[in-house]
Amino acid sequence: TEKIVLDCDPGHDDAIALLLAHGDPRIELLAVTTVVGNQTLDKVTRNALSVATLAGITGVPFAAGADRPLLREIAVAADIHGETGLDGPELPAPAFAAVDTHAVDLIVETVLAHEPGTVTLVPTGGLTNIALAARRAPEIVGRVKRVVLMGGGVAVGNRTPVAEFNIAIDPEAAAIVFEAGWEVVMVGLDLTHQALAGPEVRRAIRAVGTGPARFVDELLDFFAATYRDVQGFDAPPVHDPCAVAHVIDPTIVRALPMPIVVETAGRHTTGMTVADRRGPAPQGCRTHAALELDHTRFWELVVDALRTIGDPA
Ligand SMILES: Nc1ccc([C@@H]2N[C@H](CO)[C@@H](O)[C@H]2O)cc1
Numbered sequence: 001t002e003k004i005v006l007d008c009d010p011g012h013d014d015a016i017a018l019l020l021a022h023g024d025p026r027i028e029l030l031a032v033t034t035v036v037g038n039q040t041l042d043k044v045t046r047n048a049l050s051v052a053t054l055a056g057i058t059g060v061p062f063a064a065g066a067d068r069p070l071l072r073e074i075a076v077a078a079d080i081h082g083e084t085g086l087d088g089p090e091l092p093a094p095a096f097a098a099v100d101t102h103a104v105d106l107i108v109e110t111v112l113a114h115e116p117g118t119v120t121l122v123p124t125g126g127l128t129n130i131a132l133a134a135r136r137a138p139e140i141v142g143r144v145k146r147v148v149l150m151g152g153g154v155a156v157g158n159r160t161p162v163a164e165f166n167i168a169i170d171p172e173a174a175a176i177v178f179e180a181g182w183e184v185v186m187v188g189l190d191l192t193h194q195a196l197a198g199p200e201v202r203r204a205i206r207a208v209g210t211g212p213a214r215f216v217d218e219l220l221d222f223f224a225a226t227y228r229d230v231q232g233f234d235a236p237p238v239h240d241p242c243a244v245a246h247v248i249d250p251t252i253v254r255a256l257p258m259p260i261v262v263e264t265a266g267r268h269t270t271g272m273t274v275a276d277r278r279g280p281a282p283q284g285c286r287t288h289a290a291l292e293l294d295h296t297r298f299w300e301l302v303v304d305a306l307r308t309i310g311d312p313a
């Protein structure tokens, strides 16, 4: 199994990423950490604990992290995720609290507690916690197996024409993460805009017939409506589980090596992940970008994970 730490900002698609990580037998969820992004830290943390409660996730520490970006002001995505950050379904009151440890310390402790090269960090929100962890304990950079993040894009933006939200809300943190020296797989919008939850996907999820499946269906009802109204999509792109899917099976989310740097100073381009596709990637290139999704097999992963979760007591 692949041991992961999921660093997230639930967020409709973060919630589905958490369910996929919990339900797929190939993933061992060591810890879940939260970061300001789609909504404020207290909201995304409560949301993560609510999803864990309804999915029956036990024995996994949840820790809250950064409540603001390194330098810039907070910018939430209430237009897409709503005021709670997880608008749509009724959310159960969390059955357990986050641990007292700060997310950055939990990330460091978790990496240092496992064999070198065995823990994968899976950020699906802004990269503030990951950057702080690399600065807090530089020794984790050589010890982490890889960082597989949902964020950025080669030729697509959403926060701006060229910048994706997770990078754009904390570009300085993203620059630290992309430059740290560990292997980074960028699962960006080029890939995640292929992960559309169309009618046949919705039918397959509903057919699972469990509480968590109904929860996901209600999440997607809301997410579909905001994505239609705000971004003009006929079906919503479910971004974050694509990062988890790459860890599960890199033939479902296929990545290519290419140099990637983060713009932090451009008047029009701040937050852009600048990928160099001009030629073959240099030897030892540590950054990769995911470009090709096997849509059918991806959604089979999600539906299978929901089946495995079943109806927790
Ligand atoms: N418009 C919009 C803004 C933010 C997000 C969140 N940021 C990433 C996609 O940009 C995902 O992690 C998702 O949770 C999605 C849509």
Ligand SMILES: [Ca+2]
Pocket (backbone or CB within 6 Å): 008, 009, 010, 011, 013, 014, 038, 124, 125, 240
């Ligand atoms: Ca997210």
